[in-house]
Amino acid sequence: MTSSTTTTDRGVIGGLSTLDRFLPVWIGLAMGAGLLLGRLVPGLNSALEAVKIGEISLPIALGLLLMMYPVLAKVRYDRLDTVTGDRRLLISSLALNWIVGPALMFALAWTFLPDLPEYRTGLIIVGLARCIAMVLIWNDLACGNREAAAVLVAINSVFQVVAFGALGWFYLQVLPGWLGLSQATLDVSAWDIAQYVLIFLGIPLVAGYLSRKLGERTKGREWYETRFLPRIGPIALYGLLFTIVILFALQGHTISERPGDVARIALPLLAYFFLIWGGSFLLGRAIGLPYDRTTTLAFTAAGNNFELAIAVAVGVFGVTSGQALAGVVGPLIEVPVLVALVYVGLWGRRLFPSKEITHA
Numbered sequence: 001m002t003s004s005t006t007t008t009d010r011g012v013i014g015g016l017s018t019l020d021r022f023l024p025v026w027i028g029l030a031m032g033a034g035l036l037l038g039r040l041v042p043g044l045n046s047a048l049e050a051v052k053i054g055e056i057s058l059p060i061a062l063g064l065l066l067m068m069y070p071v072l073a074k075v076r077y078d079r080l081d082t083v084t085g086d087r088r089l090l091i092s093s094l095a096l097n098w099i100v101g102p103a104l105m106f107a108l109a110w111t112f113l114p115d116l117p118e119y120r121t122g123l124i125i126v127g128l129a130r131c132i133a134m135v136l137i138w139n140d141l142a143c144g145n146r147e148a149a150a151v152l153v154a155i156n157s158v159f160q161v162v163a164f165g166a167l168g169w170f171y172l173q174v175l176p177g178w179l180g181l182s183q184a185t186l187d188v189s190a191w192d193i194a195q196y197v198l199i200f201l202g203i204p205l206v207a208g209y210l211s212r213k214l215g216e217r218t219k220g221r222e223w224y225e226t227r228f229l230p231r232i233g234p235i236a237l238y239g240l241l242f243t244i245v246i247l248f249a250l251q252g253h254t255i256s257e258r259p260g261d262v263a264r265i266a267l268p269l270l271a272y273f274f275l276i277w278g279g280s281f282l283l284g285r286a287i288g289l290p291y292d293r294t295t296t297l298a299f300t301a302a303g304n305n306f307e308l309a310i311a312v313a314v315g316v317f318g319v320t321s322g323q324a325l326a327g328v329v330g331p332l333i334e335v336p337v338l339v340a341l342v343y344v345g346l347w348g349r350r351l352f353p354s355k356e357i358t359h360a
Contacts, residue, residue: 034248066239072208122326131303
């Protein structure tokens with residue numbers, strides 16, 4: 001490790017805004033506030049659940065849209081061809097997301113929860129729902145490649161629509177049958193999945209693209225990069241914190257009433273996030289990806305689409321089911337763990353040559 005690398009590491013972390021630098025604190029407070037609201041405000045859960053478009057919670061959808069728009073507005077869409085031509089990144093991401101990730105969650109769910117079939121099924125559903133939302137925040141904070149993240153998220157979205165139902169059938173019925181294990185069923189349509197993708201990714205993606213296109217055309221790239229983006233940047237983290245408060249308010253009573261069950265579900269989730277992120281990060285380094293793309297590879301592999309997993313579990317098994325609780329515990333564990341991995345990623349930059357460490 002060179003002194004210049006150390007200085008660069010300190011410079012990036014020290015250069016973060018107050019909001020970014022103390023993000024773990026704000027997230028902890030948001031989680032606590034949500035849990036308290038869910039416990040102390042009578043009827044809040046029902047009121048939040050009642051505000052829906054179809055099966056999509058409107059407050060959560062609003063938070064996710066606010067969270068994703070600023071990040072997608074930062075993407076330089078004229079650089080996307082440099083990502084689509086990187087076969088190492090694309091093939092590795094597809095393998096990690098759609099082969100390794102679901103298989104790892106299946107193995108961990110059966111290892112840690114062999115006697116709890118509802119929670120086990122819920123965790124397997126979480127493993128099948130690949131991330132298309134919060135990963136953009138973690139990637140940006142860890143100085144990952146924004147263009148690569150946008151491409152990989154888009155690819156995950158397409159695969160999610162066409163593969164989620166098939167993978168659910170395979171991991172809940174076919175594979176357990178081959179192994180002599182108990183089986184479960186998952187009845188969810190491709191159209192239901194497509195609705196979530198279109199709302200949670202399609203709307204902010206179009207908005208981000210149009211912002212850059214129109215902003216650069218009317219005011220120029222310098223104004224867009226130095227004036228517009230700094231103004232909207234904090235909205236992403238405000239949206240993240242709002243989403244966390246709402247999520248935990250919706251499930252605060254359930255979580256606080258069943259701490260033992262939450263702990264049982266948390267163990268395989270913790271193992272999953274550390275194994276998939278760490279393995280992906282080491283893989284990126286081993287195949288020669290630069291730091292920014294290695295980080296993007298790791299976070300897009302480790303993140304999960306919790307809003308989709310919760311919606312599917314609630315829609316198929318019911319809001320009070322063990323499967324739904326497992327889906328809810330997903331973000332309870334994922335959010336603080338991936339925040340911690342942001343800092344691990346920034347520390348891990350010293351494993352890469354300094355000339356490869358770039359972040360636009």
